[in-house]
Amino acid sequence: xxxxxxxxxxxxxxxxxxxxxxxxxxxxxxxxxxxxxxxxxxxxxxxxxxxxxxxxxxxxxxxxxxxxxxxxxxxxxxxxxxxxxxxxxxxxxxxxxxxxxxxxxxxxxxxxxxxxxxxxxxxxxxxxxxxxxxxxxxxxxxxxxxxxxxxxxxxxxxxxxxxxxxxxxxxxxxxxxxxxxxxxxxxxxxxxxxxxxxxxxxxxxxxxxxxxxxxxxxxxxxxxxxxxxxxxxxxxxxxxxxxxx
Amino acid sequence: xxxxxxxxxxxxxxxxxxxxxxxxxxxxxxxxxxxxxxxxxxxxxxxxxxxxxxxxxxxxxxxxxxxxxxxxxxxxxxxxxxxxxxxxxxxxxxxxxxxxxxxxxxxxxxxxxxxxxxxxxxxxxxxxxxxxxxxxxxxxxxxxxxxxxxxxxxxxxxxxxxxxxxxxxxxxxxxxxxxxxxxxxxxxxxxxxxxxxxxxxxxxxxxxxxxxxxxxxxxxxxxxxxxxxxxxxxxxxxxxxxxxxxxxxxxxxxxxxxxxxxxxxxxxxxxxxxxxxxxxxxxxxxxxxxxxxxxxxxxxxxxxxxxxxxxxxxxxxxxxxxxxxxxxxxxxxxxxxxxxxxxxxxxxxxxxxxxxxxxxxxxxxxxxxxxxxxxxxxxxxxxxxxxxxxxxxxxxxxxxxxxxxxxxxxxxxxxxxxxxxxxxxxxxxxxxxxxxxxxxxxxxxxxxxxxxxxxxxxxxxx
Numbered sequence: 174x175x176x177x178x179x180x181x182x183x184x185x186x187x188x189x190x191x192x193x194x195x196x197x198x199x200x201x202x203x204x205x206x207x208x209x210x211x212x213x214x215x216x217x218x219x220x221x222x223x224x225x226x227x228x229x230x231x232x233x234x235x236x237x238x239x240x241x242x243x244x245x246x247x248x249x250x251x252x253x254x255x256x257x258x259x260x261x262x263x264x265x266x267x268x269x270x271x272x273x274x275x276x277x278x279x280x281x282x283x284x285x286x287x288x289x290x291x292x293x294x295x296x297x298x299x300x301x302x303x304x305x306x307x308x309x310x311x312x313x314x315x316x317x318x319x320x321x322x323x324x325x326x327x328x329x330x331x332x333x334x335x336x337x338x339x340x341x342x343x344x345x346x347x348x349x350x351x352x353x354x355x356x357x358x359x360x361x362x363x364x365x366x367x368x369x370x371x372x373x374x375x376x377x378x379x380x381x382x383x384x385x386x387x388x389x390x391x392x393x394x395x396x397x398x399x400x401x402x403x404x405x406x407x408x409x410x411x412x413x414x415x416x417x418x
Numbered sequence: 419x420x421x422x423x424x425x426x427x428x429x430x431x432x433x434x435x436x437x438x439x440x441x442x443x444x445x446x447x448x449x450x451x452x453x454x455x456x457x458x459x460x461x462x463x464x465x466x467x468x469x470x471x472x473x474x475x476x477x478x479x480x481x482x483x484x485x486x487x488x489x490x491x492x493x494x495x496x497x498x499x500x501x502x503x504x505x506x507x508x509x510x511x512x513x514x515x516x517x518x519x520x521x522x523x524x525x526x527x528x529x530x531x532x533x534x535x536x537x538x539x540x541x542x543x544x545x546x547x548x549x550x551x552x553x554x555x556x557x558x559x560x561x562x563x564x565x566x567x568x569x570x571x572x573x574x575x576x577x578x579x580x581x582x583x584x585x586x587x588x589x590x591x592x593x594x595x596x597x598x599x600x601x602x603x604x605x606x607x608x609x610x611x612x613x614x615x616x617x618x619x620x621x622x623x624x625x626x627x628x629x630x631x632x633x634x635x636x637x638x639x640x641x642x643x644x645x646x647x648x649x650x651x652x653x654x655x656x657x658x659x660x661x662x663x664x665x666x667x668x669x670x671x672x673x674x675x676x677x678x679x680x681x682x683x684x685x686x687x688x689x690x691x692x693x694x695x696x697x698x699x700x701x702x703x704x705x706x707x708x709x710x711x712x713x714x715x716x717x718x719x720x721x722x723x724x725x726x727x728x729x730x731x732x733x734x735x736x737x738x739x740x741x742x743x744x745x746x747x748x749x750x751x752x753x754x755x756x757x758x759x760x761x762x763x764x765x766x767x768x769x770x771x772x773x774x775x776x777x778x779x780x781x782x783x784x785x786x787x788x789x790x791x792x793x794x795x796x797x798x799x800x801x802x803x804x805x806x807x808x809x810x811x812x813x814x815x816x817x818x819x820x821x822x823x824x825x826x827x828x829x830x831x832x833x834x835x836x837x838x839x840x841x842x843x844x845x846x847x848x849x850x851x852x853x854x855x856x857x858x859x860x861x862x863x864x865x866x867x868x869x870x871x872x873x874x875x876x877x878x879x880x
Binding site for chain 2: 175196197198199200203210213214216218221240242243251276278282283401
């Protein structure tokens with residue numbers, strides 16, 4: 174079913190993606206990620222000595238700070254922080270640097286729908302920029318279910334509000350590996366088929382949710398290759414010379 | 419976390435000595451002269467009232483928002499303005515979440531004094547219903563990167579955001595004229611704020627050795643210097659505020675010298691801000707131009723019929739394509755960045771993003787094109803186009819490129835966009851080299867549209 178979207182995209186079309194790394198000078202790693210008009214800036218400082226009180230000192234601790242564009246930090250921001258923290262914890266190799274804290278600071282520059290997936294993508298790129306050891310990368314996408322049951326990818330803010338329900342899904346990035354194919358399978362399925370995080374809002378049936386997951390996973394393949402390509406390209410010479418203490 | 423002390427950054431004794439010795443010979447560690455200001459870059463976001471300022475390595479973002487509230491009792495017919503400064507932990511490892519530290523509060527107060535007490539923003543025009551409803555302006559300043567001299571950068575960010583902010587228009591209605599109707603931006607154009615003058619903050623750093631003074635200290639210099647002074651002055655030489663909180667004693671003559679220097683700097687910075695705001699306003703107006711029923715559409719529609727597409731959509735898209743192309747031609751001084759494009763728009767996007775927001779405004783129109791791009795850009799045969807355009811009487815051998823050229827020309831005439839990089843090339847007499855470049859650029863960008871990087875084909879299964 175072709176729903177006529179306002180900006181003329183098909184239901185499976187993502188907004189233009191932009192990713193740039195190493196944009197801040199004091200932070201150990203930084204990245205900005207934008208999907209259409211939604212833009213998020215992420216910075217990573219790490220690893221710092223010591224963990225928080227209730228955290229396990231045998232492992233590294235991840236701290237996420239979410240900064241909204243305007244206004245006080247409320248419950249919604251705390252929820253986003255918690256979701257991001259759990260997501261990042263599952264992709265980091267926590268046992269390499271025990272008893273340390275890595276801080277990820279996320280600043281919302283503009284919110285035009287699919288904010289949390291955008292933030293997760295930005296945080297992932299920033300972690301790579303900082304050189305934090307990761308198991309694999311993560312890509313996030315937002316799929317929503319329209320009134321007529323069709324699945325639409327990467328909605329804008331207006332679309333999100335009109336939809337019946339939407340789901341933020343985070344998948345592992347497909348790893349380029351020299352190992353043979355079979356070794357990266359988990360229970361017979363390739364690694365990319367697993368869901369790291371799934372947050373849903375609104376009402377949707379089980380079938381619709383599974384449809385979302387399918388579409389999202391397929392779209393994430395494209396996102397993965399974009400992320401990988403943009404991370405592999407060389408830094409601008411100006412950034413190299415200006416990277417001070 | 420008690421081990422925070424282990425994380426604080428301290429300047430080494432060697433670095434301290436080096437900075438001071440270099441200053442004795444009028445040299446600064448980043449190559450500037452003592453009285454030289456760093457490069458100021460002002461960018462704007464897509465929305466009204468969001469500014470992004472970079473002063474050397476210092477990066478500050480400012481957002482302005484408005485809300486209808488009850489006024490203060492003592493001032494029933496004036497709006498209110500409040501400034502919130504966020505020293506984000508992103509900017510410096512020593513910035514922590516939670517209650518703002520001393521420097522954060524001081525920064526907020528300096529900017530607040532400069533704007534409020536000098537009556538830079540007109541508060542009375544923000545009154546809607548005296549005593550009941552006024553507009554409250556809220557300025558949020560996010561410090562993203564601490565490269566030194568946060569006050570100046572944050573001040574510029576606040577001013578730039580205020581100048582580009584638009585508040586919704588509201589009118590009184592209802593039975594007794596007491597109800598306020600706020601018009602959404604689609605119904606009525608939002609109004610800008612009335613800003614009388616621009617108070618610019620200029621910071622000076624004083625060192626304990628021989629009354630050396632620098633303007634616009636960097637982060638390392640701030641760690642070394644003995645005292646600082648911030649002067650808020652506007653372009654007409656009025657002093658709005660002076661802040662010198664402790665530190666080394668400075669003789670009167672030095673202070674007077676600083677004030678004069680500050681006036682000079684304020685003029686150039688004011689000009690900088692005004693130019694940037696001008697450019698943003700022009701671009702904002704261009705964005706508002708509706709592109710359906712123009713001569714351009716008529717021109718393009720001939721090709722459309724040949725291609726068999728819907729007129730309106732393609733006209734729009736081709737206009738926007740040509741517009742974005744022209745933007746790209748203007749913005750990219752080196753074509754090499756385009757030639758490196760291996761089909762991934764990401765490289766171009768990232769370089770644009772840092773430099774100019776305008777490309778972002780147009781690039782999405784281009785890349786996120788509608789599904790009508792899908793069948794035809796793949797299927798259009800250059801020979802077919804050639805034949806069709808030859809039939810129109812265009813004597814240009816390069817068919818594809820000429821169609822783009824004609825769009826460019828008419829689009830240019832329509833919008834009166836000033837070309838400084840490439841002269842407006844009429845389809846008939848343009849130089850070969852320009853056409854060559856345009857062809858190569860056009861070919862690349864159309865191929866971008868074809869490559870399904872950001873578009874997903876419908877899966878045949880589900």
